[in-house]
Amino acid sequence: MPNRHGADRVVVHGFPHRAAVRASLTALYRRLSPDGVHRYPLSVPASDTAIGDDEDLHLGTRRVARALVRHLRLPEARIVASFRPMEHAATVELAAGPEYFVELNDRFRTRRRDIGAALAHEITHVLLHRLGLDFPGTAENEILTDVTTAYLGAGWLLLDAYRQDGVESQRLGYLTPEEFGYVLAKRAEVFGEDPSPWFTSYVAYEAWVRGRAEARRERRLPPLAGAAWAERRRYGRERRQGRAAPGAPYGFDGGAPATGVSFACPVCLQRLRIPAGRTLRARCGVCASVVECAG
Secondary structure (H helix, E strand, O other), X not given: OEEEXXXXXXXXXXXXXXHXXXXXXXXXXXXXXXXXXXXXXXXXXXXXXOOOOOOOHHXXXXXXXXXXXXXXXXXXXOEEEEEEOOOOOXXXXXXXXXXXXXXXXXXXXXXXXXXXXXXXXXXXXXXXXXXXXXXXOXXXXXXXXXXXXXXOOOOHHHHHXXXXXXXXXXXXXXXXXXXXXXXXXXXXXXXXXXXXXXXXXXXXHHHHHHHHHHHHHHOOOOOEOOOOHHHHHHHHHHHHHOOOOOOOOEEEEOOOOOOEEEEEOOOOOOEEEEEOOOEEEEEOOOOOOEEEEEO
């Protein structure tokens, strides 16, 4: 069946899909395993996804598609790419056969720089289909696709396709620009990769910076050992009371003072539980990360 990839003229900002983004990261680690995720240590380079003005459009599109198929470690197969008028940015046929059938919106004939981004999203749909990884709702599945594209090293293309100026406003994918930046920052924390030099869109770079700031803020929340002083003080007071404030990034159990605390793994966002009131190292059972805690 076809899968459709949208593009918005009205650009939403912030982190409205926080819960779905977190669930997607956890699901990705659960399905691939930590070793499977670490098979993608390098992002797809810009040189593999750029189509020059003097390059045949269809041949260039197929070349970029092949590069993304290889990057996502999908089986090599014949790629059929075409352009036609459509409401959405692109569609992909999730068929059982080995071929990849991708249709792109006609507007990409004159926007070659965005073809790689559209293809990255669609080819990731193929990967998730073959992995049997999906969520019940269409919107959640599209967010899962964007998160997977970004976390496995091809999603910086989608963020770079974000532009907003007096001439055009464009966002490819279903995450906000800041959410793309957040997922890319989560990836950067794991692989030590800095995507900032790759952005050709200044507003995309700004969104990456805001997303990175949010990812860093999460690294400084209790019960993590690197928590900021004010957050740590608030956490200690709530732990003694045995009750977390509404919206707190942790939860307590075991009375007052609390004997246990639960919180999100800073890498895969899986919920972890440790004894409260102790300094220790916690190992995540999903992503195998070891985090320093002052619980």
